[in-house]
Amino acid sequence: MKPFKIRDISIDPPLILSPMAGVTAYTFPLLIKRRGGVGLVVSEFISVEGLTRHNPKSKRQMRFDEEERPYAVQIFGGKADRMAMGAEMAQEIGADILDVNCGCPAPKVVKNGGGSGLLRTPELLETILKEIKKTITIPLTLKLRTGYSDASINVVDIAKMAEQCGVEHIQVHGRTRDQGYKGLANWDLIRQVKEAVTIPVSGNGDITTIEYGMNKWRETGVDGILIGRGAMQNPWIFRQFADVLAGNEPYQPDLTEKKDVLLEFFSMCREEMAEIVALGKMKQLAGQFTKGLVGGAQFRQTLYHSHSADEILDNITTYFETLESRETFGDGVIEADSDLEFTTCEPPVPIEVLQREMAVTN
Helix, strand or coil, X not given: CCCEEECCEEECCCEEXXXXXXXXXXXXXXXXXXXXXXXXXXXXXXXXXXXXXXXXXXXXXXXXXXXXXXXXXXXXXXXXXXXXXXXXXHHHXXXXXXXXXXXCCCHHHHCCCCHHHHHHCHHHHHHHHHHHHHHCCCCEEEEEECECCXXXXXXXXXXXHHHHCCCCCEEEECCCCCCCCCCCCCHHXXXXXXXXXXXXXXXXXXXXXXXXXXXXXXXXXXCEEEECHHHHHCCCHHHHHHHHHCCCCCCXXXXXXXXXXXXXXXXXXXXXXXXXXXXXXXXXXXXXXXXCXXXXXXXXXXXXXXXXXXXXXXXHHHHHHHHHHHCCCCCCCCCCHHHCCCCCCCCCCCHHHHHHHHHHHC
C-alpha cells in the first residue's frame, strides 16, 4: 500500500479520516492528526442550503487548522446550483479538495435529495458534478454507498459516470442506504469499483483494527483506507496502520498517554466552545474511546453523569490512577466490538440530548 495522489495532492500515508456528523469538526480531526499517520482529513458533511444562506453553524463547520492539511470539505445537497455555490465557498476558504457526499442515509438528508438519495437520481448527480467542475479549480472527489438498496446496487455505474465528469477520487462505503450502519460492509463491491475506474479508489467500512484493514486492502487493491469509528475508539489507529505499512511494530500508547489524549481533547473543546457544549463533546468521544478499556462502561457512566469541567477532570484522574495502581476498575469488563456500533450518521451521543439530560439533573 503506497501513497497516492489526488491530482497533485499526495495522500501520504494513504489513510483518510472519514467524515462523521457531529464529530469531525475542528477539534477531533486536529486531535487525531496530531497522533500521526493521517494522510487526508475530511470535514463533517455540510449542508449547502445552510452554507449558501450564510448560516453561521454551516460556515463554522468548514473551519480547519493548517496542521490538518491536506483538507477536504464535504458538502451535501440536492440542487445543482446550490452545490456549485457551496463548492465555490469551500474553495474560497482554502480547502485543498471538494468532496460531494452521496452516502449519508439520514432520512432528513435523503428526503431533500441529498446524501445517498442521489443514488436514486444518477442524472441529477451527474448534473451536480458537472456544475461543480465548472465552478472550482481544486480537485473534486465523491463519497458513495453501494446503492440505495440491495435491489438497486449501482455503485460501479455511478463511479464510471463520476470519472467521466472529472471526479478525481472515489470513496466507497460498502453498505447500501437501507443498511444504514448495520451488518458488514461489502468490500467485494468496493473491489469492483476499483477495477472499473482508473482514478484512485478508497474503501470504507468496519475498519476498527489494523488486521482487518490490511486484509481488505490486500483483497481489494484499493488505493486508500478510510477510518471513522475506529479513530474514536483508538486515536492512534492511523499511526499504528502507518507503522505496519512501513514494516514496523504498531505503536502502543501507555495508560498515561491515553489519559493525556482525553485531557487534551477536553482542553481543546473548552477553548473552542461553551462549557456545556464541551462537556457534550467529551461525553461523545468517551462513548467510543472507552471501548476496549478495562471497566470502560462504568467509567463512561461516571463521565455521562458529570455536570462540570471539574467533575470530568476528577473522574478521568480517578479512573486512570485506579487502573495504574490496581490494573482494574469497577467490574473489570472489557466490552466486545459489537457493544458499540453506529446506527446513524448523526453524532454517536447527540449533544442536544446530553444537554437536556444535564439540564434536568442540574
